[in-house]
Amino acid sequence: xxxxxxxxxxxxxxxxxxxxxxxxxxxxxxxxxxxxxxxxxxxxxxxxxxxxxxxxxxxxxxxxxxxxxxxxxxxxxxxxxxxxxxxxxxxxxxxxxxxxxxxxxxxxxxxxxxxxxxxxxxxxxxxxxxxxxxxxxxxxxxxxxxxxxxxxxxxxxxxxxxxxxxxxxxxxxxxxxxxxxxxxxxxxxxxxxxxxxxxxxxxxxxxxxxxxxxxxxxxxxxxxxxxxxxxxxxxxxxxxxxxxxxxxxxxxxxxxxxxxxxxxxxxxxxxxxxxxxxxxxxxxxxxxxxxxxxxxxxxxxxxxxxxxxxxxxxxxxxxxxxxxxxxxxxxxxxxxxxxxxxxxxxxxxxxxxxxxxxxxxxxxxxxxxxxxxxxxxxxxxxxxxxxxxxxxxxxxxxxxxxxxxxxxxxxxxxxxxxxxxxxxxxxxxxxxxxxxxxxxxxxxxxxxxxxxxxxxxxxxxxxxxxxxxxxxxxxxxxxxxxxxxxxxxxxxxxxxxxxxxxxxxxxxxxxxxxxxxxxxxxxxxxxxxxxxxxxxxxxxxxxxxxxxxxxxxxxxxxxxxxxxxxxxxxxxxxxxxxxxxxxxxxxxxxxxxxxxxxxxxxxxxxxxxxxxxxxxxxxxxxxxxxxxxxxxxxxxxxx
Amino acid sequence: xxxxxxxxxxxxxxxxxxxxxxxxxxxxxxxxxxxxxxxxxxxxxxxxxxxxxxxxxxxxxxxxxxxxxxxxxxxxxxxxxxxxxxxxxxxxxxxxxxxxxxxxxxxxxxxxxxxxxxxxxxxxxxxxxxxxxxxxxxxxxxxxxxxxxxxxxxxxxxxxxxxxxxxxxxxxxxxxxxxxxxxxxxxxxxxxxxxxxxxxxxxxxxxxxxxxxxxxxxxxxxxxxxxxxxxxxxxxxxxxxxxxxxxxxxxxxxxxxxxxxxxxxxxxxxxxxxxxxxxxxxxxxxxxxxxxxxxxxxxxxxxxxxxxxxxxxxxxxxxxxxxxxxxxx
Numbered sequence: 001x002x003x004x005x006x007x008x009x010x011x012x013x014x015x016x017x018x019x020x021x022x023x024x025x026x027x028x029x030x031x032x033x034x035x036x037x038x039x040x041x042x043x044x045x046x047x048x049x050x051x052x053x054x055x056x057x058x059x060x061x062x063x064x065x066x067x068x069x070x071x072x073x074x075x076x077x078x079x080x081x082x083x084x085x086x087x088x089x090x091x092x093x094x095x096x097x098x099x100x101x102x103x104x105x106x107x108x109x110x111x112x113x114x115x116x117x118x119x120x121x122x123x124x125x126x127x128x129x130x131x132x133x134x135x136x137x138x139x140x141x142x143x144x145x146x147x148x149x150x151x152x153x154x155x156x157x158x159x160x161x162x163x164x165x166x167x168x169x170x171x172x173x174x175x176x177x178x179x180x181x182x183x184x185x186x187x188x189x190x191x192x193x194x195x196x197x198x199x200x201x202x203x204x205x206x207x208x209x210x211x212x213x214x215x216x217x218x219x220x221x222x223x224x225x226x227x228x229x230x231x232x233x234x235x236x237x238x239x240x241x242x243x244x245x246x247x248x249x250x251x252x253x254x255x256x257x258x259x260x261x262x263x264x265x266x267x268x269x270x271x272x273x274x275x276x277x278x279x280x281x282x283x284x285x286x287x288x289x290x291x292x293x294x295x296x297x298x299x300x301x302x303x304x305x306x307x308x309x310x311x312x313x314x315x316x317x318x319x320x321x322x323x324x325x326x327x328x329x330x331x332x333x334x335x336x337x338x339x340x341x342x343x344x345x346x347x348x349x350x351x352x353x354x355x356x357x358x359x360x361x362x363x364x365x366x367x368x369x370x371x372x373x374x375x376x377x378x379x380x381x382x383x384x385x386x387x388x389x390x391x392x393x394x395x396x397x398x399x400x401x402x403x404x405x406x407x408x409x410x411x412x413x414x415x416x417x418x419x420x421x422x423x424x425x426x427x428x429x430x431x432x433x434x435x436x437x438x439x440x441x442x443x444x445x446x447x448x449x450x451x452x453x454x455x456x457x458x459x460x461x462x463x464x465x466x467x468x469x470x471x472x473x474x475x476x477x478x479x480x481x482x483x484x485x486x487x488x489x490x491x492x493x494x495x496x497x498x499x500x501x502x503x504x505x506x507x508x509x510x511x512x513x514x515x516x517x518x519x520x521x522x523x524x525x526x527x528x529x530x531x532x533x534x535x536x537x538x539x540x541x542x543x544x545x546x547x548x549x550x551x552x553x554x555x556x557x558x559x560x561x562x563x564x565x566x567x568x569x570x571x572x573x574x575x576x577x578x579x580x581x582x583x584x585x586x587x588x589x590x591x592x593x594x595x596x597x598x599x600x601x602x603x604x605x606x607x608x609x610x611x612x613x614x615x616x617x618x619x620x621x622x623x624x625x626x627x628x629x630x631x632x633x634x635x636x637x638x639x
Numbered sequence: 640x641x642x643x644x645x646x647x648x649x650x651x652x653x654x655x656x657x658x659x660x661x662x663x664x665x666x667x668x669x670x671x672x673x674x675x676x677x678x679x680x681x682x683x684x685x686x687x688x689x690x691x692x693x694x695x696x697x698x699x700x701x702x703x704x705x706x707x708x709x710x711x712x713x714x715x716x717x718x719x720x721x722x723x724x725x726x727x728x729x730x731x732x733x734x735x736x737x738x739x740x741x742x743x744x745x746x747x748x749x750x751x752x753x754x755x756x757x758x759x760x761x762x763x764x765x766x767x768x769x770x771x772x773x774x775x776x777x778x779x780x781x782x783x784x785x786x787x788x789x790x791x792x793x794x795x796x797x798x799x800x801x802x803x804x805x806x807x808x809x810x811x812x813x814x815x816x817x818x819x820x821x822x823x824x825x826x827x828x829x830x831x832x833x834x835x836x837x838x839x840x841x842x843x844x845x846x847x848x849x850x851x852x853x854x855x856x857x858x859x860x861x862x863x864x865x866x867x868x869x870x871x872x873x874x875x876x877x878x879x880x881x882x883x884x885x886x887x888x889x890x891x892x893x894x895x896x897x898x899x900x901x902x903x904x905x906x907x908x909x910x911x912x913x914x915x916x917x918x919x920x921x922x923x924x925x926x927x928x929x930x931x932x933x934x935x936x937x938x939x940x941x942x943x944x945x946x947x948x949x950x951x952x953x954x955x956x957x958x959x960x961x962x963x964x965x966x967x968x
Binding site: 469578609620 | 654655657658661662665666669676780781784785787788789790791792793796797799800804805811909910913914924925928929930931936939940943944947948951
């Protein structure tokens with residue numbers, strides 16, 4: 001090869017300078033060694049190809065991100081339609097209560113026992129054979145007093161304070177002594193009353209002063225108590241509430257129903273008016289109308305529908321947004337249809353209704369603050385006794401696995417990050433890891449190999465045994481073990497990267513040291529080293545100024561080839577999830593998700609195949625360049 | 640010769656002891672390993688009266704991990720020399736039993752791949768050298784380089800994508816098909832073979848590049864030798880020059896390197912087996928390592944260290960055996 005260069009030079013020169021002596025120094029154009037190497041290098045097509053690939057890769061990875069608008073850990077969000085629950089509906093089977101607004105809190109509290117028993121009492125009344133029991137029934141309270149549940153219509157019941165009250169306790173042991181304790185508010189009826197009571201215990205009733213008293217056994221703990229009841233005639237003022245039935249009213253609402261939802265007072269007033277057949281009523285100085293539409297009682301306000309009465313209850317799923325009456329009516333009709341068709345659990349029925357437009361869980365409002373209404377399509381799904389309404393709502397979500405678009409050229413990944421940006425940054429890390437590791441390897445290797453080769457003897461022996469040991473350590477298992485260790489330590493991804501590079505470099509120096517030692521052993525005996533020693537140069541100068549530069553070509557070749565294998569090792573580790581971790585991108589860990597789900601293998605081939613090709617390309621390019629450099633440095637070694 | 644082998648064996652044993660000590664130190668000092676994980680799980684169980692620390696020290700005592708590194712290592716070594724490697728933590732059987740269960744899958748896998756590799760790579764390498772700078776040479780060189788540069792996981796994933804996912808010719812992983820149990824013995828054998836195809840192809844493609852390059856380089860060197868020029872000058876046919884004079888000399892380094900890789904056939908293919916779910920030694924030890932199973936990992940590391948040492952020893956010996964010019968010592 002070098003002969004050929006000289007031949008070319010011979011051919012050129014005579015044309016310019018015909019007179020030239022054979023021993024003329026200028027006759028042969030002498031190229032400096034580095035230029036010679038360069039010239040040989042650029043003749044190698046594969047090496048040039050490799051260099052070009054590397055230059056493009058470097059530009060792509062290190063310059064590309066400067067011009068690319070996204071960073072590697074930027075998560076992209078966007079509005080997406082997500083089918084989510086909008087409302088829940090139910091046919092009410094139980095009676096619920098609306099308190100008379102005049103009832104104070106204490107009374108309500110004392111009534112809680114009775115309240116709990118209302119539904120079972122109504123059931124008893126409906127099943128009762130006795131006509132009188134069907135229209136009214138007594139419920140005992142836990143404080144001993146009686147209340148009466150009165151049937152108003154099939155759909156409504158009222159609870160009244162009974163006139164039948166306890167006036168005395170007659171304790172078990174007091175029967176003998178004839179002692180009665182009288183309740184507050186009743187004058188002492190005296191010994192005679194007690195005696196009459198004691199006499200009447202067996203029959204359960206007695207008369208005293210023309211009034212009839214009932215004795216009811218009331219077992220408290222171990223001793224027997226008797227309560228004595230009496231109808232006191234006028235009684236106390238009636239405190240009552242309405243209870244709705246299966247087919248009876250609950251109240252629905254317009255958009256501002258929320259305020260009324262809490263306001264059971266309105267419901268009480270409205271229901272009492274509807275029940276008494278009134279067609280209009282006022283509540284808190286506002287006029288309401290009542291009309292009957294095919295059996296559905298609708299309450300109107302200012303001419304428009306305001307609420308309607310139905311056993312069907314609907315509430316919005318998040319309970320924050322209000323349901324509008326149009327929607328609820330449609331919903332109810334759909335549910336009734338489903339019940340008619342005997343739709344089973346999981347059955348779906350679509351319907352459309354005018355409803356507020358919801359984006360990101362918020363009701364959209366126009367400039368005037370009015371709710372934006374639109375025709376929205378819903379579907380009802382039956383879940384046992386509940387009916388859920390689903391609708392497609394725009395939500396602000398992470399845009400995962402988006403297809404390639406003009407915004408994201410390669411789409412987005414599992415974390416909603418831009419794939420192209422991550423490829424660029426990933427390449428940076430992959431290449432950087434390669435360089436750092438190779439530099440560590442070279443650094444340790446050159447020092448160890450240099451010392452071993454130069455000094456020989458014991459030092460050499462020691463270092464070479466160390467090299468043997470490091471040759472023998474299986475590096476991939478060690479890397480996997482440390483990777484798993486970092487995982488269990490939950491190490492920060494940056495610390496982890498540094499550790500990984502250090503370990504990779506530490507495991508790889510032996511090869512370099514062996515090569516450097518071999519080279520230095522042969523160079524040491526050459527004349528220039530004898531000359532260097534004779535001229536009295538210091539040891540370090542002799543090693544690092546005269547020996548190491550001569551080892552440089554082989555070092556550069558080994559480093560270039562080493563880069564490729566480090567990139568492979570790093571990407572393999574990251575691919576297995578034991579190397580560089582999210583959010584830091586590397587080419588290996590970007591392919592990691594195909595190990596998690598088999599479906600991704602096919603579905604996201606357009607992401608992982610190009611990345612894998614990039615890894616291959618980078619390694620091939622380093623190998624080509626390494627090959628080319630070796631041939632250029634030492635043509636005799638040409639392979 | 641015998642003296643050399645004995646000397647080398649002794650030296651290898653020494654190196655092995657040191658390497659195992661290094662590895663033992665690493666394994667023993669790993670924090671948050673298997674024991675800690677188990678203890679943490681146990682400590683949170685209802686009705687557990689012992690604290691996490693108590694559990695850890697108890698388990699360490701049970702599993703023999705409570706000694707300091709040197710004593711621990713000596714104990715381990717003493718047992719290991721007697722072939723006693725303890726019980727695997729994650730597979731809950733003696734390490735040696737598990738090893739005997741799985742090693743043959745790896746061995747068969749590697750042997751088939753190895754035979755294919757040598758059968759393809761050596762002829763192609765010689766061909767490339769014969770036609771140096773020809774189209775065949777460039778093609779072979781580039782293919783070899785691509786093979787070397789291809790990460791195993793990428794090749795395996797590509798093969799899975801094309802042949803398993805897209806063409807549906809093979810299963811995506813595992814060693815047995817869905818209806819394995821319904822097949823007769825021969826059918827089961829065929830089914831297992833069918834599942835071995837993709838791993839074997841992966842291993843072959845990965846291994847072929849290096850050997851091909853090596854063969855080409857050495858053949859080129861031989862072809863430039865004086866005795867080849869002499870053979871040509873004698874007027875021998877090209878066929879005889881290449882097939883007889885060159886080939887035999889080319890074989891010297893190739894036999895050395897191929898022989899040196901023979902022990903490696905037992906070491907299993909860590910990545911390939913893991914990706915294809917082949918329950919060989921590679922797969923088992925990968926999961927042992929990730930799960931912090933120290934007895935099995937120690938065994939596997941000792942085993943692969945021995946294989947590496949044996950490989951170098953073997954290639955040294957073969958070098959002397961094949962090439963009479965080389966004398967040992």
